[in-house]
Amino acid sequence: MSLLTNPLFIIVYWIFCYELALLCMYGRINHTVSILFVSTIFLISIITFSIMKMMKGKELEPKSLINMKAWKYVSIVMFMIITVFYGVKIYKSATNFGGELAWFIDRLKNEASVEFEHNNIYMDGVEGIFKDINKEYALPKKLYMESDFHLEFNQEGTITSFDTFVYGKNADGEEESYLITYDQNKTSTITVRLNGHLNTDYDEEKLVEPLIRTVKVIPIKQTVGMWNEHTYGLVYYWKRNWGYNTEGIINMDENGMKQTPTKTTSEIIGYTVSIFVPGKEKEIIPARYNLLGEPEWSQSNTTQYQDEFEGNRQEIPNTDEQFYLSKEVGYRLDVMDKALGSTFYSLRKTIDGGENWVVINQNPFNGTVGSAAGITFINEELGFLRAARPSGTEGVLYRTNDGGISFEEVSYAMQEMKLDSGQSINPFDFPGLPFEKDGVLNMLVGQGSDGDYNGNSSGLYQSNDNGETWEYIKEVESK
Template sequence: MIFIFRKNIKTILRSLLTNPILIIGYWIFCYELASLCRYGRINNNIYILLLCIVFLISIIAFTTIRIIKDREYGSKKSNTWQYISIIIILAITLFYGVEIYKSATNYGGKLAWTIERLKNERSVKFEHNNIYEYGVEGIFEDINKEYTLPKKLYMASDFKLTFNSDGTITSFDTFVYGKNTDGKEESYLITYDKNKSQDITLWLNGYAGSDYDDDKLVEPLIKTVNAIPVQQTVSKWNESKYGLVYYGKRNWGYNTEGIININEEGKEVHLEEATSEIIGYTVSIFVPGKEKEMIPARYNLIGDPSWSKSNTTPNQDSSKEKQQELTNNNEQFFLSKEVGYQLNFTDKALGSTFYSLSKTVDGGETWEVINEDPFIGGIGSVSGITFINDKLGFIGAIRPSGTNGELYRTDDGGISFKKVNYTPHEVKLNSGQSISPFDSPGMPYEKDGVFNMLVGQGSDGDYNGNSSALYQSKDNGETWEYVKEVKSS
């Protein structure tokens, strides 16, 4: 009896493997499955996949019943066709298996994003959703109920929030990081959109480009918003929707337009006429889309000396470099006192951040978007921006994984960008294995007519003390040649 059963099983398998109709159905199934993993177009693929599954099950059931009833069925196929059919099935499985694997790794397809979401996306119930009652502190309180945030938080990106006239928060997003009690860095991409969900969405373990710059502290945001009479401020505008934005510490120069100094009780503090540049952790309240018509209320909390005005008296001989030192950072670059460029956060999706590029010609009083997508897609974070002149400039990006970066070049003043390519420098390890550790380009700089660029190793770099590779270009950064390895200082 057991012998007959085993013989039937072998006959069934042989019949299935040599059935041309089943092979065609299997090929269609694998094609549609690979397409679904890469593009994620469920509506386009799911019905065909279900139809294929039903078809394959029907073929298997029909073949099994037929063989049990007629033991001679399926045993007449030639050995040559059996081998050919097995090779075809193995080839289909291997080819589409590799395609599915690619879709699941290195953000090569929709499947990789789905896996990333399952690993790192979390939801938190948003209860303190009224800015008049809870400020922004309520947001962090709700998150702390389920995830203990680091006590000292820094922003990797700006904090932006919108709310209705009744104080209901409708959206916000920011990317914060810090060290927990064990000294380990944690990062949180925090987003909320009332139209999509009633919960706060968290993305854990993203690459924050952590520099622990005190100019990007989160604490001043919380304390300042607690002191601001938000409802009283927006009531004078009589609009239905309002916005709040916080970039960290900002330098306003001597421009006092919209600047309001308040104490911790929310009372306005009138200071003497500015004899120094206005520098503070500014929280701005505004009407979205009407910033030019209705000047934003820019609040600086007075109390902590490091949060209010600078005590430095301006020097009439101050150099252009000093002015740039106060304004230039990874996302902003001033070519002159009047002309500057700024990368602006526009959206976040599945761990990627999207930016636009703006330009000012009046020292930052007004900005105009000149490129809606300079990075030609989403990135993890900005690694830098620099302009050599009003035409030639560079912007840098870190990929969402944080392990490598990219450089983009413009020769038309930022209207368009192209990715900069350079030949990766290979090094040989003691084991004989060759690797290319240098994959995170820094901002190019010009010296004696030659462009220089240091290419680092990214967040996973540990080769030779995390050294860098020096590249040089003699054609304004279009092509680059490896020069030497440079030790980290």
């Protein structure tokens, strides 16, 4: 009671709780940490002094103050109010990701550091990365990629950074995911984050194994030795369709023998590992290696787009970044830069089957987007680009009517749908690429990665003016 009725204790305790709540909400702010440290020392000193006085049988405060019943009640109430008020704030900062404390707890539960020993790309390839992680976690034998694998290294082959998001099923059939990052400038260890949210489709075209096996046989050191730069990059976007473009394409077998095609009569498709100079992709053509070995890895392949509301099918090139209108005329999106989850692209065109490419638009998306999610041209004037926002939960469509010289964002009315509860939602927010049928443009607008309305159905839209305006027709069930 003597301690609680000490005004100095109440004041310092108030300051301590206030600064502690700030720390839990916003993290290590230098000013906050300093004040919190000083107030903690003061509290310890006051408590220590009070205990020593009590042990000696001395009163802590003048009798006139201790005997004031009103002050006793006021001090106790103040102590309780301060404790409850800031206790609630600290609790909120620790739950539902309401503050830095929640993120700190989440990192303790789901994030770990792994010693990075196999850190030379020339000697260890990328297999060394997974070997190091496997020492701490038993990775699934069959891994799939949720995002691309991007790595940078220096002239000596020392890996300076990489990031990827992979998943698979463990020996018990349970699904596991791993967000893997490393930055030499920030840490000497690999950061592995578990239990992340992802969309698991177990698509065989997104296997990790081709990346590991390809890097084993390609001559990385010799390749970058021709460029004489300080920093190099390696990127793997799983299976890619290069159309009829042979620029930079190098086919490798598992014995390290390579073939550089100069002309092809069929589309080039494979699990491509690209070696490049960051920021100089236009001046120095990346070396794009496709490993020949497994027959299904390098076969010509197309996907079938299903006209779901009629049941008809038509073949289109299997790529999000390249489209050929004919064997001679093609369009390609090239990555120019990446920053904070967004990507800059340029648009190129070829009229000779991919032998020569010309940049026709330095910024087709009019800024940054999360990632390109499709390209198509109805004719040499009318075309569309699709992009995914960084969150992956919604998309945006762009239209050109001058052959790609300029693009404008396509607008369409969000269709309101009623739930059984009576609530109204707008689930269709991820437009697909338009396609022509009987002189009318059709577009299926899906729900993105967060879609769960009615089995992830889509909305069918149609346009009679070459995609300038769109009208909602009906809901199309997912098949």
